[in-house]
Amino acid sequence: MRTWKPTIQSLFGLLGGAQRSPQQLDDAIGDIQEAMLEALGHSGAKSFPAVARRIQHASDVQSLWHLRGDLMGALAALNGELSARDTIEAISDRFEGLLPKGLSTRPSPLGK
Structure with a gap:
């Protein structure tokens, strides 16, 4: 009889994450990092170096997800x-x- 051995990947699958190849995931992480750094811009990276550094060194998609708040604060200070x-x-x-599924955005009750 084969026993079920939970792993991070199987747990992630149970929670609703899509199964992607490591290369697809790395590409997606790179694209998101690039978009976040591009939004911050050169002047923003100079004004908020810790945010830029944390985005550059984020190693997984969940870390980038949680960095959106820091990026929001920096962008609000720069652009409103x-x-x-x-x-x-x-x-x-x-x-x-x-x-x-637990980490996705939900519609705000405040509207837009």
């Missing part, structure tokens, strides 16, 4: 909250299918 929110919303769309 409305612009920052629009940018974060566009970046959040890139996470579709990469996160467990």
Whole structure:
């Protein structure tokens, strides 16, 4: 009789994450990092070096997901909250299918 051995990957599958190849996941992480750093821009990276550094060194999609709040704060300081929110919303769309269901965005009760 074969016993079930839980692993991070099988647990992630149970939570609703899509099964992707390591290369696909690495490509998606790179694309998201690039979009986040591009949104921050050169002047933003100079003003908020810790945020830029954390984005550059994030090793998984969940880390990048949680860095959206730091990026939002930096972008709001640079460009205003409305612009920052629009940018974060566009970046959040890139996470579709990469996160467990519990980490996805939910509609705000406050509306837009």
